[in-house]
Amino acid sequence: MGGGGSMLQAIISLRNNKRNRIDKQKRLENTSNETSEFVDHIQATPELLESIREKMQAERKAEQKKLIRSVTLFIIVLFIVLYIFNHNWKWIEGFFYKVK
Template identity: 35%
Template sequence: MAGEGSMMHAIKTIQNNKALLKDKRRSSWKNYLGVKDVPTIDHIKASPELLAQIRENCKKEKKKSIKENILYFVLTLFTIAIIFYLIYQYIFNDIHIDVYEQ
């Protein structure tokens, strides 16, 4: 029978690859056991004025994005309406546009 040697080689290769993976595990659950003991430091102190300024900037950006979205929506609807009108005129009213006309 042909192929026994190549299958044996494939099995050995898989076993060797698995053995390599066991050595190179990036992290284990044991690495996270002592994480709660590390104190965290908050380096950024925000004043109420700074928070109010950030809030106002967010509101302005939101209003601007809403206006842009409404504008894009209206332009899209207008474009679609024009396309449908031209298709309707072309099909039902026999208005043909000659591209090759000179």
């Protein structure tokens, strides 16, 4: 009966992987954000909630501006490369083979 050795290796691998798994409680503990502070929304004042809201909106705006800048830069570089390839094709062809 063929394949017995490889099946044994698969069983041993599964057993070893099971030992190395982290239980769900530890996984949830590791995903917590250490830098944020806990705010009890029931006892929080409206001023505190407003300041948190404004802070989150400012962070979101900064991330959005960064994304827009990077996408714009990528599109500009893409258009420049396409322009060079389109208008100087004979010059570029000379690198790959002799143009007669």
